[in-house]
Amino acid sequence: RSTPRGAASFDVHATPAVTVHMIHSPTTKPSLDARWPLDPDIEVVVTIDVTSRTVDDNQVKISYYDREGHELAVAWLYLTCVEVSLDVDWNRSGRVKSKGKDKDKWTWGPDGQGAVLLVNCDRDSPGAGGTDSGQADIRTPADLQDMSVMLLRTEGPSAIFAEYPVVLHVPESDADKVRVFHAVRGDAYPLYKPVLGPDKLSYVLDHAGHGDSTFYVEGLAFPDRGFSGLVSFSASLLEVPHKDSPGTPIFTDTVVFRVAPWIMTPNTQQPLEVFVCSIKQGSDSNEAFLEGLRVLLRKANCKLTVCSEQDSRSDRWIQDELEFGYVEAPHKTFPVVFDSPRNRGLKDFAFKKILGPDFGYVTREPPGKSVTSLDSFGNLDVSPPVTVRGKEYPLGRILIGSPLPW
Incomplete structure (x- = not known):
């Protein structure tokens, strides 16, 4: 529509930053003076790889010629690259x-x-x-x-x-x-x-x-x-x-x-810290158990964190309350405690005592707000890395318990 009447060929010239690409069929060739026939199959594509310093600092000049080679008209394209x-x-x-x-x-x-x-x-x-x-x-x-x-x-x-x-x-x-x-x-x-x-x-x-x-x-x-x-x-x-x-x-x-995602760690990993509840009152005191655990963890050079009876409100089942995992990205990794929805005596322990710098916290509540024994994390575990039927699970597989009867 913009080609001048009588035009039979054209050529393209551009400022140095502009690259001109001629897309054409193998049978279409330019003339000796680098002029291309006005063929509808020819496509002219221009690209710029250098950001402009000023507006319209790149130009493309298209000249049209008749069959005798006389220039009929010139079209200018002004380009700004950002x-x-x-x-x-x-x-x-x-x-x-x-x-x-x-x-x-x-x-x-x-x-x-x-x-x-x-x-x-x-x-x-x-x-x-x-x-x-x-x-x-x-x-x-x-x-x-x-x-x-x-x-x-x-x-x-x-x-x-x-x-x-x-x-x-x-x-x-x-x-x-x-x-x-x-x-x-x-x-x-x-x-x-x-x-x-x-x-x-x-x-x-x-x-x-x-x-x-x-x-x-x-x-x-x-x-x-x-x-x-x-x-x-x-x-x-x-x-x-x-x-x-x-x-x-x-x-x-x-x-x-x-x-x-939150990734759960198997208990076969080398322990860094052990959490345990202290129960001193009544006939179910676990003081003897704690003393034996302290001796063992000193030999293992592992940190021990004891949740007091006041903090646990006499709820000793800490494994039912929380699970440990981590999150990982190329730039950062940190542990994350997953707090179960069982919400008994230990319900505030993870949030108040574990959440801190580079130690994350996450929890979930059942959609129907009805908590069952399966929501206790004694029924949630993960295997070590395992291969099943030829498929590798490098982070292990989540294991979920089931209610009685089995």
């Missing part, structure tokens, strides 16, 4: 890598790819009432170590980003599973601004075009029934036709995290 890239630790090296391929896909295994996210379920902040994930702010630098880094790189002329905003956003279905903080400069120390999460689905980046913006991402929920553990984030460059318009994405870059 970079918008959202990056995470997609290769699980412990560091954010840029320009990853298929960042919106997640695969298992040592040769897989995709970033890992931890539920921030420990308590690094001494004054916090619960886990760090329950706080909508960052109170200590140690809290950042439990989070995954996400970098949003924007490069290019500021005039472009003033007209075309960059928006970081999360799907509504994922928003209650994560929280994102933006690291911004403060007067004396960095500030960490909550920008995405349960109550916020999008965030417009201020001062786009000036390099890397650093974000810290924390998980709020473990993979569970109804949640696979996959969450995604996207950065979009928007065209906004007028002030009240929501904008149309011109370009979108997406990354995917998987929230690390």
